[in-house]
Amino acid sequence: MDFALTDEQRMLEETLTRLVADQVTPEQRRAMLEAPAQGASPLWRTFAELGLLHMPFSEDVGGLGGDGTDVMIIMQALGRGLVPEAYLFGLVMPGQLLALCANPAQQERWLAPLLEGEHQLALAWQEHTARYDAFDISTQASQHNGQWQLNGRKDVVMNLGNAAATLVTAQLPNGKLGVFIVTANTQGVTSHTYRTMDNQPAGDLTLNSVTLPLENCLSEDAGDALAEVLALGRAALCAEAIGAMETACDQTLAYLKERKQFGLPLATFQSLQHRMVDMHLHLEQSRSMAILAATSLSLPADERDYKIAAAKAYCGESARFIAEQAIQLHGGMGMTEECYVAHYAKHLVMFDHYLGDSDYHLETVSEKLDAA
Numbered sequence: 001m002d003f004a005l006t007d008e009q010r011m012l013e014e015t016l017t018r019l020v021a022d023q024v025t026p027e028q029r030r031a032m033l034e035a036p037a038q039g040a041s042p043l044w045r046t047f048a049e050l051g052l053l054h055m056p057f058s059e060d061v062g063g064l065g066g067d068g069t070d071v072m073i074i075m076q077a078l079g080r081g082l083v084p085e086a087y088l089f090g091l092v093m094p095g096q097l098l099a100l101c102a103n104p105a106q107q108e109r110w111l112a113p114l115l116e117g118e119h120q121l122a123l124a125w126q127e128h129t130a131r132y133d134a135f136d137i138s139t140q141a142s143q144h145n146g147q148w149q150l151n152g153r154k155d156v157v158m159n160l161g162n163a164a165a166t167l168v169t170a171q172l173p174n175g176k177l178g179v180f181i182v183t184a185n186t187q188g189v190t191s192h193t194y195r196t197m198d199n200q201p202a203g204d205l206t207l208n209s210v211t212l213p214l215e216n217c218l219s220e221d222a223g224d225a226l227a228e229v230l231a232l233g234r235a236a237l238c239a240e241a242i243g244a245m246e247t248a249c250d251q252t253l254a255y256l257k258e259r260k261q262f263g264l265p266l267a268t269f270q271s272l273q274h275r276m277v278d279m280h281l282h283l284e285q286s287r288s289m290a291i292l293a294a295t296s297l298s299l300p301a302d303e304r305d306y307k308i309a310a311a312k313a314y315c316g317e318s319a320r321f322i323a324e325q326a327i328q329l330h331g332g333m334g335m336t337e338e339c340y341v342a343h344y345a346k347h348l349v350m351f352d353h354y355l356g357d358s359d360y361h362l363e364t365v366s367e368k369l370d371a372a
Contacts, residue, residue, distance in 0.1 A: 253276055
């Protein structure tokens with residue numbers, strides 16, 4: 001199989017690398033995180049101008065028709081710079097669910113402005129009783145007097161505080177999975193927002209007898225569409241983790257070359273060289289798994305989910321290993337806010353928990369193998 005990038009993909013990679021290097025330095029990233037949420041940021045508007053918001057979507061819905069490799073290139077670049085924009089959770093995942101489930105009028109109302117950078121969305125699928133299982137949920141939706149009524153709670157909704165609306169999954173009386181679009185000011189909706197350990201915006205959403213018009217239902221049978229979106233999200237996360245692992249390895253190696261002990265650079269000590277080799281082995285093996293995930297998105301559902309689960313499990317274990325080694329090789333300063341590798345380590349540890357941790361995905365792989 002040929003894994004070489006096309007000329008257009010190489011141009012995309014080079015453009016993003018320059019953009020992230022110029023606009024997401026450690027100081028700029030800190031300022032972005034501290035800035036209050038007031039509409040689209042300058043960086044988000046730049047993404048829109050470059051067509052990055054259109055890239056992951058098919059031409060049928062106004063996108064540029066990018067495939068899994070294009071998404072991988074974008075996410076790797078964002079991971080290298082720890083870019084604090086909700087490209088995956090605020091654009092790609094809710095946008096793809098809209099593209100798969102929404103009718104033309106709903107797409108015109110919510111998807112078109114999303115692609116133009118006018119607003120962001122969120123996807124609420126996770127519940128504390130179901131952990132990472134998107135289909136074993138307790139949130140219920142039923143029709144009453146020509147309207148939908150929703151009751152339940154969603155946890156760790158990424159990008160909740162910045163979203164113009166949230167796509168909420170709920171169990172229908174017939175046992176199928178429905179998807180509804182809920183705005184923040186809807187009566188009966190309460191939210192508690194916070195930041196995760198790696199400074200990602202998130203929140204918990206409570207729905208107490210929330211009444212919605214019929215047109216706010218995107219689909220009454222969204223199981224397959226949600227599985228496809230989660231697969232895309234996991235593949236994209238693997239690519240982002242590769243970018244973060246690359247930078248963590250580079251920063252650690254640079255520190256070992258600079259820091260001296262007993263009059264010699266730490267990089268001259270064989271035991272530390274072995275640790276760096278182990279970090280790079282995990283990085284390169286994870287890169288192969290991330291490529292596998294990106295190229296598996298068009299496969300039949302069972303094969304797709306099996307390969308992406310294997311990739312997410314391996315990348316999750318590697319991310320945690322590289323984070324731990326980076327901190328160990330930096331010493332005590334590797335845990336401080338001033339040491340930038342600490343931010344990468346936090347993100348890599350949290351990566352393992354987003355959209356299912358290693359244990360969850362290893363269990364999925366095991367079940368697929370047993371059924372084969």
